[in-house]
Structures are given as structure tokens and as C-alpha cells.
Amino acid sequence: MNDIKEIIDEIKSRCDIVSTISQYIEVKQSGANYKGLCPFHGEKTPSFYINTSKQIYKCFGCGEGGDVINFVMKMENLEFMDAVKLLAKRYGIEINTNMDNESRIRMEKIKRFQDIHVEAARFYLANLLTSKNYGYEYLRKRGLDDKIIKKFGLGYSLDSWNALMEHLTSKGHTKEELIECGLINHKLESNKFYDKFRNRVMFPIFDYRGNVIGFGGRVLDDSMPKYLNSPDTLIFNKRQNLYGLNFARKEIKDRTIVLVEGYMDLISIYQYGIKNVVATLGTALTEQQGMLIKRYADTAIISYDSDEAGIKATLRAIEILSKLGISVKILNLKDSKDPDEFIRKYGLNEFKKAMDTSTHQIKYKIDNLKRSFDIHKDEDRVKFAKEASKIIKELKSAVEIDYYTKYLSNQIDISVESIKREVYGKNYNKLNNSYKKFDKNKKEEKIIEKPKTITNGEKVVEENLIKIILEDKKLRDxxxxxxxxxxxxxxxxxxxxxxxxxxxxxxxITIDKIESLNISEEYLKDLKSISLDSMNLDNVKSIDEIIKNVKKNTLHEKMNRLLEEQKTLENNKNINDAKEVDGKIMEIALKIVEIRRMLQRL
Incomplete structure (x- = not known):
């Protein structure tokens, strides 16, 4: 491995900071974090804390702090590159030791730039919390509490031309470095240096590992632009990063992510409890950001603003994400202009319902297209049908095509048959004839799978996983x-x-602690009989395989229940409610298609 940034990222990823620091000092768990006696100054009461989510340490006694590389540099009295080599060797990371001088300088600069951004973020946060200012008032008016402000490291840039510059240069950083970091500007004509961000609420931008790499600033007066981002630098490229991913990546369940446009939208719904959320950085979604989403999610729920610009950005995002094979849905904001307003007006439960019932991308595109036509006019209705058929044509699933041709037919009172002809084009007659031939020569049998009962094997897999979670705290987390x-x-x-x-x-967590719960004697007996000695708990892949089997069993169970429900609807259908029942059957069919996709991904 010889890419500088890749080496640093790999080291930070592999070197758990708690594990590394505990090799030098004794640390004890304190809530979600750890604490101990600071190794850098004498103390009797612990003031040295390790933040496990951010993978950083901080002593509130002497002020020392940083990441795992900083810690090893201090403890071993090493230069940056030597500390990198030591950690790489310790954790089995291969480094090309024949790195040229230019690459070495670049690596040093990346580390220095990251340190500058951390120091700038601390400065902005201190400005916000230690004095009365418009930035704090703005955030409180937007409904943010101190806990969420600190979690996202929000800050305030003073209404000053050089406050940040003076602070950072006093810490030993040069003006040239600050210009390269995009934190100060230089006016050549007058040779004046001044802060880029002034009188703005500051949003630190983190990469997905939690390193501060840039800033976004929201103006507090009539200055323009309203939002200002850091320029592209050695460590920051807005097209390749997503705001909030450092927090969201540990909260993504069922590989589903919520995508919003702005900083405040994200922080607001995060504070309410929607934590699998990321935002673009002042630009329309890019292909690079789409690829980043693909690493963590198979389904994206878009919740952009409801204005024309938001609709345009949504359609662009649909195009990018669909090409990457991501299932896209769109959240209905009702009468709200953005997700921030929606969740404040209707609350968390309504937002969750809106997520569950979010609109499939094809339906959204059809509904949006419909706004461009007056379907009361015959000519417009025909044009709309043709354009909407092109959208349905994007689908590969025959079930989905059937569902959306019926949906479109109901919208414009044109027969399903006609729309299908438009969708399939020249292939329609060939397709239709093959069905007729099949029907003529052989009676079609509908095969409905019976719902599976929980077999002993499925039960054992679940119980094994539960036993592991009970007994092994490291694996539990x-x-x-x-x-x-x-x-x-x-x-x-x-x-x-x-x-x-x-x-x-x-x-x-011992078995006796859960006996008071509503657990059957048989289940408890099974748990007690399970021994973990025969399992290779050090092999993460084997644990992942157990998790995968549990998820597969549950998906199969859900699918079988849907198939049974479908069969019941078919058997009880009568002429009076045929149309309504057909709609329900198609909805179930779409859910089954989605479950099959999830099973394929597993």
C-alpha cells in the first residue's frame, strides 16, 4: 500500500483507539466511552477520556488530545511517519517503505491539515458556547438543544476579519497553510489576509471516519451566499463526501438510508431519532456520492424540499441511484416545505409512517410528469400516456410493469392493454401469443407456497445468536x-x-436475568443447553454467517405469510370488490418482489 491518504485511513480504521491506548495505560469504561489517568501529566483523578465513536482522546486536565497516531507519537516520542510505521507494523498493514520524498511531504501535510481543521472546529464551538451571540440564538430558535449542538460540533465564526487566522497562527500554523485549507483568503492587490467564514453558524464536515475535513457556514445577516462551503482542498472534495455519514453509518438498519439536502434538515430529524440520514453538500447528488451510498445501503428514501428546485434535484438523484442498482423511494412531505418543517409539525411517528409508505420512484416520476399535462384534454392525455409508458419501460420486473400499467390506466382511463402495447412495443404481440399458446396447450397452475412453520433448524440459529449476544460483550456491540x-x-x-x-x-447477561421476561420454559431450556465452546467466536465471518441465516429465515417467513394472504384474497374475491382486491394483490406482489431482492443481496 503506497497511497498516503489510504494508509492513514486504513491505520485509523484498523487501530481501535481503546485497544491501542490500553496497551500503555489502564482505562475503564464510562458509559459509551472510556477514561483513565492521563499519561501526559500527573493526576490522581481521571480526566483522560477516550471517545469511541469518534476514535479520539482528550485530557481535560492538560488539554492533550488527538487520534491514535497522535497518541503513539506522544507516548513513543516519535515523528509522524515513524508512528505511522509502528502502528502499521503492529496491525499488519503493508506500507511501501520506498515512498518518495514528495509522497512523504504530502502525507505529513494531510495530517497537519486535519489537525488545523480540528483546531478550527474547537475554536468555532467555543465561540458559540462561551459568549452571547447570534449563532447560538439562531440554533436554539431552530429547535436544537445543547446536546445535539455538541454532538455535531456546531460553532460560530465571529463577525471579525481575522479572529480565526490569529487563533490558528498563534498555534503555530502558517497563513499559507490556512489558505491551502480554505480557511482564510488572500487579496493580492492589497496583500491582505482575512477569514473566509465571518458571522456564520458553522457546520464542521466530517469524512465517514469522523475526521474534520471542511466546513459549511450559514449566514446570519443579509450577506450572500446564504450557505458557504469550504473549497476543494487536499483533504476535502464536496463531490465525494456526504454530510452526516460518520454518524449514520452505524445507524443504518436493513441497508436503508434517508437522503436530505441540507445540514439543518439532517440535524433536525437526527435529533428526533431518525439517525440513518445523510445530506449532500450544497450540490446536487453526484455519482461519487451515489457510490458512497451504495457501500452502505440498498434502499434510499429521498426527502428533499418540495419546491421546484427540490423536485429537480430528486429526479436527478433518482437517475444516479437507480443506475447503481439502489432501490429509490420518495418521502411525501404533505404540506411541508422540507423534512425539518415536517417533523416539527407532525412529529417522529408521522415521519416514520411517511418513510414506511414512501412513494416508489416510478410512481413519483409518473405523478410528477402528470403535472405537465392537462389530462382533461384528449391530446394531452395521449401524450402523457406515451411519456409515462417510457418510465414504466425502465422496469425489469413483469410484476412491477403490471402494477404500474394498471396504476397509469386508472389515472387516465386508457385500457391496460393499450398501455402494455406502448410499454412492450413490437415485442407485445410475440409475448402475448406465447402466453396464449401456453394456455392452450397446458392448463396454468398457480403454485402458492404454503407458509413455513418455524423449523427446528431456524429456531436453533436464532437461539445461538441470542446466546452469543448474551455472553460476549465485544461481539454483542x-x-x-x-x-x-x-x-x-x-x-x-x-x-x-x-x-x-x-x-x-x-x-x-446470564440466563437467570432474563427468566423474569415472558419467555417459554422450552426456550430457556434450549438457551441453557447451548455451548459456545464449539463455535469459533474469533472468526467475524462465521458470526456474519449466523446473522445472515437469521435474516434469511425471517424474510422467508414474511414472504410465506404474504403468499398465504395473496391466496386468501384470490379465493375470496367476488365481482363486487374485484378491482379493490386486485389492487391489494398487486401491492402484496410488489412486497414479495422486494423481499426476493433482499434475499438475493444476502
């Missing part, structure tokens, strides 16, 4: 990032999982 109660079939498993989540800080 890992597994809880990947599963929730919807991934289990058995009610006992769900009950125990919810108990574990509430008591996840315990080192080991």
Missing part, C-alpha cells in the same frame, strides 16, 4: 449494529433482544 428485533421470527428472541439493548453495558 458488533452484532447490535447489524440486527434489530424485526430480523427475528420468535417472540422470545425479540423480547430478549430488547432487554439486551437496554442492558448492553453489562459484561455478561
Amino acid at each position: 458488533l452484532i447490535l449494529l447489524k440486527v434489530d428485533e424485526n430480523d427475528f421470527i420468535l417472540e422470545e428472541s425479540k423480547e430478549i433482544l430488547n432487554y439486551i439493548i437496554k442492558n448492553k453495558e453489562l459484561d455478561k
Whole structure:
């Protein structure tokens, strides 16, 4: 490995900061984080804290802080590159030691730029919280509390030409570096240097690993532009990053992500409890950002502003994400202009309902297209039918094509047959004849799978996973990032999982602690009989395989219930409610298609 940034990122990814620091000092868990006696100054009461989510340390006694590389540099008294080599060797990361001088200088500069941005973020945060200012008033008026302000590191750039510049140069950073970081500007004519961000609410931009790489600033007066982002630098490219991904990546369940436009939209709905959310950085969604989403999600729910610009950005995002094979849905904001206003007006439960019932991209595109035509006019209705048929043509699933041709038919009172002819084109007669021939020569049999009962094998897989989560705290933290109660079939498993989540800080949760729950004797007996000695718990792949099997079993169970429901509807259908029942059957068919896709991804 010889790419400088890749080496640094790989080291930070592999070197768990708690594990590394505990090799030098004794640390104890304190909530979600760890604390201990600071190794850099004498103390009797711990003031040295390790933040596990951000992978950084900070001593509130002497002020020392940084990432895992900074810690090793201090403890081992090493230069940056030597600390990198030590950690790389310790964690089995190969580095091309024949790195040329130019690459070495670039690596040093990346590290220095990251340190500058951390220092700038601290300065902005201190400005916001230690003095009365318009920035804090603005954030409070927008409904943000101090906890969420600190979590996202929000700050305030003073209404000053050089406050940040003076602060950072006093820390030993040069003006030339600050210009390269995009934090100050230089006016050549007058040779004047001045802060880029002034009198703005500041939003630190993190990469997906939690490094501060840039800033966004929201104006507090009539200055333009309203939002100002850091320019592209050695460590920041707005086309390749997503705001909030550092927080969202650990909260993504069922590989579903919510995509919003702005900083405030994201922070607002995050504060309400929607945490699998990311935002673009002042630009329309880019292909690079789409690829980043693809790493974490198979389904994206877009919640952009409801104005014309938001609709245009939504259509652009649909195009990019669809090409990447991501299933796209659009959240209905009702009468709200953006997701921030929606969640404040209707609350968390309504937002979750809107997520669950979000509109499929094809329906959204058809509905949006419809706005361009007056379907009361015959000519417009025909044009709309032809254009909408092109949208349906994008689909590969015959079930989905059938569903949306019926949907379009109901919209414009043109027969399903005619729309299908438009969708399939020349292939329609050939397709139709092959169906007729099939019907003529052989009676079609509808094969309806019976709902599967929970077999012993499926039960054992669930119970094994529950036993691992109960007894192994390290694996528990890992597994809880990947599963929730919807991934289990058995009610006992769900009950125990919810108990574990509430008591996840315990080192080991014994069987007697869960006996008071609504758990059957048979289930408890099974748990007691399971031994983890025969399992290779050090092999992450084997744990992932167990998780995958649990998820597969549950998906199969859901699909079989839907098939049974479909069969019941078919059997009880009568002439009077045929149209309504057909609609329900098609909805179920779409859900089955989605489950089959999820199974393929597993």
C-alpha cells in the first residue's frame, strides 16, 4: 500500500483507539466511552477520556488530545511517519517503505491539515458556547438543544476579519497553510489576509471516519451566499463526501438510508431519532456520492424540499441511484416545505409512517410528469400516456410493469392493454401469443407456497445468536449494529433482544436475568443447553454467517405469510370488490418482489 491518504485511513480504521491506548495505560469504561489517568501529566483523578465513536482522546486536565497516531507519537516520542510505521507494523498493514520524498511531504501535510481543521472546529464551538451571540440564538430558535449542538460540533465564526487566522497562527500554523485549507483568503492587490467564514453558524464536515475535513457556514445577516462551503482542498472534495455519514453509518438498519439536502434538515430529524440520514453538500447528488451510498445501503428514501428546485434535484438523484442498482423511494412531505418543517409539525411517528409508505420512484416520476399535462384534454392525455409508458419501460420486473400499467390506466382511463402495447412495443404481440399458446396447450397452475412453520433448524440459529449476544460483550456491540428485533421470527428472541439493548453495558447477561421476561420454559431450556465452546467466536465471518441465516429465515417467513394472504384474497374475491382486491394483490406482489431482492443481496 503506497497511497498516503489510504494508509492513514486504513491505520485509523484498523487501530481501535481503546485497544491501542490500553496497551500503555489502564482505562475503564464510562458509559459509551472510556477514561483513565492521563499519561501526559500527573493526576490522581481521571480526566483522560477516550471517545469511541469518534476514535479520539482528550485530557481535560492538560488539554492533550488527538487520534491514535497522535497518541503513539506522544507516548513513543516519535515523528509522524515513524508512528505511522509502528502502528502499521503492529496491525499488519503493508506500507511501501520506498515512498518518495514528495509522497512523504504530502502525507505529513494531510495530517497537519486535519489537525488545523480540528483546531478550527474547537475554536468555532467555543465561540458559540462561551459568549452571547447570534449563532447560538439562531440554533436554539431552530429547535436544537445543547446536546445535539455538541454532538455535531456546531460553532460560530465571529463577525471579525481575522479572529480565526490569529487563533490558528498563534498555534503555530502558517497563513499559507490556512489558505491551502480554505480557511482564510488572500487579496493580492492589497496583500491582505482575512477569514473566509465571518458571522456564520458553522457546520464542521466530517469524512465517514469522523475526521474534520471542511466546513459549511450559514449566514446570519443579509450577506450572500446564504450557505458557504469550504473549497476543494487536499483533504476535502464536496463531490465525494456526504454530510452526516460518520454518524449514520452505524445507524443504518436493513441497508436503508434517508437522503436530505441540507445540514439543518439532517440535524433536525437526527435529533428526533431518525439517525440513518445523510445530506449532500450544497450540490446536487453526484455519482461519487451515489457510490458512497451504495457501500452502505440498498434502499434510499429521498426527502428533499418540495419546491421546484427540490423536485429537480430528486429526479436527478433518482437517475444516479437507480443506475447503481439502489432501490429509490420518495418521502411525501404533505404540506411541508422540507423534512425539518415536517417533523416539527407532525412529529417522529408521522415521519416514520411517511418513510414506511414512501412513494416508489416510478410512481413519483409518473405523478410528477402528470403535472405537465392537462389530462382533461384528449391530446394531452395521449401524450402523457406515451411519456409515462417510457418510465414504466425502465422496469425489469413483469410484476412491477403490471402494477404500474394498471396504476397509469386508472389515472387516465386508457385500457391496460393499450398501455402494455406502448410499454412492450413490437415485442407485445410475440409475448402475448406465447402466453396464449401456453394456455392452450397446458392448463396454468398457480403454485402458492404454503407458509413455513418455524423449523427446528431456524429456531436453533436464532437461539445461538441470542446466546452469543448474551455472553460476549465485544461481539454483542458488533452484532447490535447489524440486527434489530424485526430480523427475528420468535417472540422470545425479540423480547430478549430488547432487554439486551437496554442492558448492553453489562459484561455478561446470564440466563437467570432474563427468566423474569415472558419467555417459554422450552426456550430457556434450549438457551441453557447451548455451548459456545464449539463455535469459533474469533472468526467475524462465521458470526456474519449466523446473522445472515437469521435474516434469511425471517424474510422467508414474511414472504410465506404474504403468499398465504395473496391466496386468501384470490379465493375470496367476488365481482363486487374485484378491482379493490386486485389492487391489494398487486401491492402484496410488489412486497414479495422486494423481499426476493433482499434475499438475493444476502
